[in-house]
Amino acid sequence: MLWERDLTQEDLNKVEQKLLSEIENNIKEYEKSRGNLIPILQMIQEKLKYLPKDSIEMVAKYLEINTCEVYGVATFYNQFRFNPPGNHPIKVCLGTACHVKGADIILENFERKLEILEGETTPDREFSIDRVACVGCCALAPVTMIGDTVQSHMAPSKVEGLILRFKIEKEMQEREKAKNETAI
Amino acid sequence: MKQQFDNIVLEAKRRQQEFNDTKLPKIHIGMATCGIAAGAIETKKTFEEELLNRGISALIHPVGCIGHCYAEPVVIIDHPDSGFPPIFYHEVNAGKAKMLTNMFLVEGDPRLEHILGATVANEMIPSIMEFPRFNLEKRIVMEKCGLINPEDIYEYIAYGGYSSLINTLQRDPKSIIKEVTESRLRGRGGAGFSTGKKWEMASISTANEKIVICNADEGDPGAYMDRTILESNPHQVLEGIMICAHAVGANQAIIYVRSEYPLAVKIIKNAIKQAQDIGILGTIFNLKITLFQGSGAFVCGEETALIKSIEGFRGMPNFRPPYPVQHGLKGMPTVINNVKTFASIPVIIEKGSSWYRETGTENSSGTAIFSVVGKVTHPGLVEIPMGTSLKTIISDICGNVPNKKKFKAVQIGGPSGGCLPEEFLSTPVDFDSLTHAGAMMGSGGMVVMDEDTCMVDVSRYFLDFTQKESCGKCTFCRIGTYHLLNILTRITKGEGREGDIELLERLSEDIKKGSLCGLGKTAPNPVLTTLKYFREEYEAHIKEKKCIGKQCRKLTAYYIDLEKCARGCDACVSSCPTEAIFTTSTRKKGIDQKLCVKCGECMVACPPQYNAVKKVSPVELAPIIERPIMI
Numbered sequence: 001m002l003w004e005r006d007l008t009q010e011d012l013n014k015v016e017q018k019l020l021s022e023i024e025n026n027i028k029e030y031e032k033s034r035g036n037l038i039p040i041l042q043m044i045q046e047k048l049k050y051l052p053k054d055s056i057e058m059v060a061k062y063l064e065i066n067t068c069e070v071y072g073v074a075t076f077y078n079q080f081r082f083n084p085p086g087n088h089p090i091k092v093c094l095g096t097a098c099h100v101k102g103a104d105i106i107l108e109n110f111e112r113k114l115e116i117l118e119g120e121t122t123p124d125r126e127f128s129i130d131r132v133a134c135v136g137c138c139a140l141a142p143v144t145m146i147g148d149t150v151q152s153h154m155a156p157s158k159v160e161g162l163i164l165r166f167k168i169e170k171e172m173q174e175r176e177k178a179k180n181e182t183a184i
Numbered sequence: 185m186k187q188q189f190d191n192i193v194l195e196a197k198r199r200q201q202e203f204n205d206t207k208l209p210k211i212h213i214g215m216a217t218c219g220i221a222a223g224a225i226e227t228k229k230t231f232e233e234e235l236l237n238r239g240i241s242a243l244i245h246p247v248g249c250i251g252h253c254y255a256e257p258v259v260i261i262d263h264p265d266s267g268f269p270p271i272f273y274h275e276v277n278a279g280k281a282k283m284l285t286n287m288f289l290v291e292g293d294p295r296l297e298h299i300l301g302a303t304v305a306n307e308m309i310p311s312i313m314e315f316p317r318f319n320l321e322k323r324i325v326m327e328k329c330g331l332i333n334p335e336d337i338y339e340y341i342a343y344g345g346y347s348s349l350i351n352t353l354q355r356d357p358k359s360i361i362k363e364v365t366e367s368r369l370r371g372r373g374g375a376g377f378s379t380g381k382k383w384e385m386a387s388i389s390t391a392n393e394k395i396v397i398c399n400a401d402e403g404d405p406g407a408y409m410d411r412t413i414l415e416s417n418p419h420q421v422l423e424g425i426m427i428c429a430h431a432v433g434a435n436q437a438i439i440y441v442r443s444e445y446p447l448a449v450k451i452i453k454n455a456i457k458q459a460q461d462i463g464i465l466g467t468i469f470n471l472k473i474t475l476f477q478g479s480g481a482f483v484c485g486e487e488t489a490l491i492k493s494i495e496g497f498r499g500m501p502n503f504r505p506p507y508p509v510q511h512g513l514k515g516m517p518t519v520i521n522n523v524k525t526f527a528s529i530p531v532i533i534e535k536g537s538s539w540y541r542e543t544g545t546e547n548s549s550g551t552a553i554f555s556v557v558g559k560v561t562h563p564g565l566v567e568i569p570m571g572t573s574l575k576t577i578i579s580d581i582c583g584n585v586p587n588k589k590k591f592k593a594v595q596i597g598g599p600s601g602g603c604l605p606e607e608f609l610s611t612p613v614d615f616d617s618l619t620h621a622g623a624m625m626g627s628g629g630m631v632v633m634d635e636d637t638c639m640v641d642v643s644r645y646f647l648d649f650t651q652k653e654s655c656g657k658c659t660f661c662r663i664g665t666y667h668l669l670n671i672l673t674r675i676t677k678g679e680g681r682e683g684d685i686e687l688l689e690r691l692s693e694d695i696k697k698g699s700l701c702g703l704g705k706t707a708p709n710p711v712l713t714t715l716k717y718f719r720e721e722y723e724a725h726i727k728e729k730k731c732i733g734k735q736c737r738k739l740t741a742y743y744i745d746l747e748k749c750a751r752g753c754d755a756c757v758s759s760c761p762t763e764a765i766f767t768t769s770t771r772k773k774g775i776d777q778k779l780c781v782k783c784g785e786c787m788v789a790c791p792p793q794y795n796a797v798k799k800v801s802p803v804e805l806a807p808i809i810e811r812p813i814m815i
Contacts, residue, residue: 037496038479042443076498076655077479079443095405096595096631097557099645105737105783109761133482133649135444136408137221138557139253139564150221156761156783 019047020054027062037063041074050081078133086121086128088166091145095134098142102156106142107131109159126170127163185468189350192462196341209242209263209289213276214256214330216249216415217447218408222256223277230278234285242289248416250330251565252317253557258330259284260303266292269302272312316580317562322543322569324551325527329416334451337458340419346464348533352427353469360431361387364529367537368549373399373485373522374597374626375702376548376615382519385509386432389517394434397513397520398425400441400448401490403482404598405649407629409553409565410523414441414448417527418455422465422473424526427533429471432519436472440490443477482599482653485627486701487512487520489655500655501701522627524553544570548614558595558631561586568613575609578632589634592733593718597626599646599653600706602713603639622713624706638733639718640725644672646710650703660698664691665707672711676736678802680726689715731801737782740799741806744773744786748796756797759789766811774809 023044030036037059044055051074060067074080092107107118110129114122121128137143140152146162203210211231215224228244235242252258255274261284262270271294273284280298287293294309301312312318323329332339340346352360365380386394398421402410414421425437441449456473459465465473481499483489489499491513512518528550532540541549548570554577557563561583568577574594578584585591593603602623604611611617615625633642651665668691671684692708699705715722724730731739744756744765749772756773757765764779765786773796775786787797800806 034496035494038493039477042477042479073496073498077481077493079479096598096629096645097406097563099405100558100631100633100637100642102783105781108781109783112761132444133403133480134405134408135221136411137218137253138406138408138555139218139256140221141557143221152221155785155788156781157759157785157789159761 016048016052020052020058023047023055024058027058032063034063034065037065037070037073038077041070041080045080048084050084052082081119081130083119083121084125084128085130087126088128088146090127090129091132091135092118092129093133093135093137093141093143093145094131095138095141097138098134101142103142103154105156106144106154106159109156110144110163113159113163126166185353186350188463189346189468192464193341193347196338199338200342203243206243207264209261209265210245210270211242212245212247212260212262214249214258215246216412217445218253218412219249219257220447222275224257226278227257227259227276227281230281231285234282235289238285238290240285240289246333246335247331248329248334249412249565250416251326251412251567252562253564254562255300255564261288261294263288263292263294266294268294268308269304269306271309272300272303273298274300317583320572320576320581321567322551323567324531324540324543325420325524325553326413326416326565326567327531328420329413332417334416334418335454337419337455337462337464340417344534345419345530346423348530349423349426349430349464349469352430352533357387357431357433360427360533363537364431364532367532367540368547369525369528369532369540370548370615371522372524372528372553372627374600374624376625379521379525382509382521383428383432385507386434386517386519389510391517393436393516394432395513395516395518396425396429396432396434396437397487397490397494397518398437398439398523398526399485399487399490399520400439400445400523401478401485402442402445402523402627403480403485403653404627404629406557406631407555407598407627409555409628411442411445411448412565413523413527414445415451418452419459420527420530421523422452422455422459424529425473426465426469426471427529428519428521428526430469432517434519435470436474438474438476438494438513440476440478440484440494443479449475449477481655482649483655483701483703486703489701490520491518498655500657501703503700524628545612545614547616552613552625552628554613554628554630556582556630556632559585559589559634559637560632570614571612573610573612574604577613577630578609582632585632585634587634589636591632592635592637593633593639593642595623595631595633595642595710596629597624597709598629599650600624600702600709601626601629602709603633603642603717604713605717622709622716624709636733636735638676638731638735639714639721640672640731641676641733641735643710643714644669644676647672647707650707654703654707658699658701658704660695661700661704661707664695664698665704667691668695668708668711675722675725676731677738678725678729678736680722682726684726685715685719685722729802734799734801736801739803740782740801741777741803742775742780742782742784742786742797742799743806743809744775745796745798746770746772746774746809748794749773750791750794750796753791753794755791756786756789759785761785768809769812774811776811777803777806777808 060070142154144151259273259276302309305311369379370376484499488502493499508518553567647669651669656662734740764776790797
């Protein structure tokens with residue numbers, strides 16, 4: 001719901017600002033102790049899908065610690081990200097079982113098709129690519145997660161089709177929308 | 185207290201009886217993460233829709249995972265009216281679900297060609313217990329996984345759950361610790377420290393507050409048994425934690441779960457709530473259990489780093505001693521045990537330490553749980569008595585390497601473990617024998633590799649992992665792993681130099697000596713074991729620029745054998761993700777080596793009757809085929 005597809009960049013910023021002020025209220029429910037730093041960061045990431053600069057400063061102020069301390073902790077853990085993910089976050093599993101079945105070629109293929117590198121988001125915020133250590137579905141290797149669905153037994157040749165499917169779905173929705181608008 | 189629990193048991197038994205007595209068919213669906221990944225949600229939805237459409241009633245019973253990942257999504261249909269015993273179906277997708285509802289539930293034909301077996305012995309259908317994948321296992325810890333609904337506490341109680349806790353509460357804590365010590369249970373997190381001894385150290389402390397932590401920060405790539413246990417039978421772990429808390433005198437417990445396991449987090453939260461609701465947590469036994477979500481750092485599996493991360497700092501290990509059992513979270517004595525260790529406790533209390541000791545070997549009692557993945561026919565979770573040989577696990581239980589390939593090595597213990605070649609297949613699986621062979625028990629990940637796997641690349645892969653996960657505290661680990669990785673990457677790219685092997689060996693020894701925690705101490709293990717058992721592969725990479733497993737992409741090339749390629753066939757062209765395949769002047773196909781990314785898709789796409797795509801190493805072996813110039 002956060003990254004609705006028809007939102008413009010400006011709208012996004014507005015939504016973000018609104019959520020940030022909500023978060024400011026939510027933080028107050030946590031006790032002011034260092035032990036709550038990671039749970040607070042997790043709460044923010046759950047709402048915003050990433051940790052914007054403002055939110056880090058907000059947390060530092062609330063817990064009365066330095067901003068660099070918060071960054072120190074946030075960058076240490078793999079869970080936290082500092083740029084917004086795409087509508088369809090792509091997570092390529094590079095666990096041992098996936099690796100021996102050629103997961104790195106799949107990752108490379110996604111990078112080539114979307115013209116971004118791992119850890120990046122496409123300019124239209126549609127896709128982002130990440131590598132994950134293991135999603136724990138080793139028996140279905142190699143796997144890739146797109147959104148919440150696990151694509152099992154991936155192959156380099158399946159990459160293009162998957163991306164195309166999302167693009168076609170989007171186009172169809174847009175056409176439907178345009179049709180509805182003219183109907184009105 | 186006893187009275188209150190007896191009432192709960194009565195209620196549980198009543199519910200179980202009601203469930204068993206019903207004449208309706210029962211459909212049990214495995215709904216843990218791997219089942220869901222394979223499509224269990226869709227299967228369940230189809231069953232529900234079909235039952236509704238046809239107007240028949242049946243009970244759909246979601247259960248946990250039984251560990252047979254190759255067969256997911258698994259469904260057991262118990263249809264007493266048909267006269268058949270409960271039948272185990274494998275790979276039940278939406279289509280099969282539709283077909284089974286119609287054929288079995290309506291017409292009474294169980295479609296024997298789709299079954300794996302019956303779940304109980306009978307005279308009609310072979311039972312699954314006749315297959316080695318089932319009967320060579322010995323389930324002690326995972327006995328109830330896949331049998332009960334993890335989201336219903338009464339089902340666990342009906343199968344005798346929480347009775348060990350009640351038993352414990354009526355006994356002296358010292359006798360509990362003695363029982364656990366006598367069972368010779370060793371910590372299942374990897375290091376294998378005696379659980380009883382750990383508890384004793386915590387119990388003698390006179391501190392007012394003590395803490396119990398359940399370590400479910402399962403970071404090993406390729407290992408997922410902790411997740412499966414938490415998702416399939418969370419109450420057994422909770423019961424173990426409560427027994428521990430009573431034995432050592434703790435009043436607080438924390439379950440540290442990876443946030444990458446959302447389903448496990450949800451199920452444990454629900455389990456804690458249910459235990460509170462019916463009074464087991466609170467009135468029967470007072471313990472504050474909280475959940476802490478780990479944020480994805482491998483090093484946090486180390487106990488001092490784990491404590492740091494709960495306190496809100498970067499997860500960097502501390503020097504031990506003092507051990508956490510003496511001075512742990514917030515300075516209080518803290519017992520940290522793995523999920524599997526806690527899950528073993530209720531069984532030990534219920535059946536006694538001497539019964540538990542009968543399984544396994546002298547120094548490693550009980551069972552070991554491995555997740556066997558990689559190049560095996562039947563991957564999944566395997567629980568076997570300690571002392572079972574690797575050969576039994578890989579060939580007999582998991583059905584050996586598929587596609588008539590040759591077995592090359594098995595990697596045990598994740599990034600800290602080692603690769604063992606074929607000669608070591610007779611090694612019994614227990615803490616000491618594996619360490620002696622150069623691998624380690626670790627948390628129980630086992631990755632099988634066949635002849636197509638390059639051992640240099642495997643050790644590069646693990647170093648890539650440990651290098652990223654090194655917390656940066658110790659210089660040797662931080663910089664040493666970086667250089668190890670650099671050298672290995674160079675070798676896999678064909679830029680290896682004379683003297684690299686000796687350098688790798690020296691660097692590995694130094695990292696082992698100069699690191700504080702288990703991560704650094706064991707990080708060079710994959711390099712050292714592959715150097716020991718597969719030295720010729722390193723040499724071939726460096727001297728001949730040849731990759732024996734034909735996996736290092738810089739050192740291999742694909743080409744199309746023009747003698748075998750069929751004129752006019754286009755099968756490979758569309759499979760290529762980079763459009764590297766072109767048509768030659770003779771209307772056959774050729775591969776543009778400059779565009780080829782070596783993914784191997786054309787090899788899969790080429791029809792077996794032609795089998796024209798070849799893979800060679802070193803690169804020079806591939807004949808050069810020019811792309812015809814288009815005018």
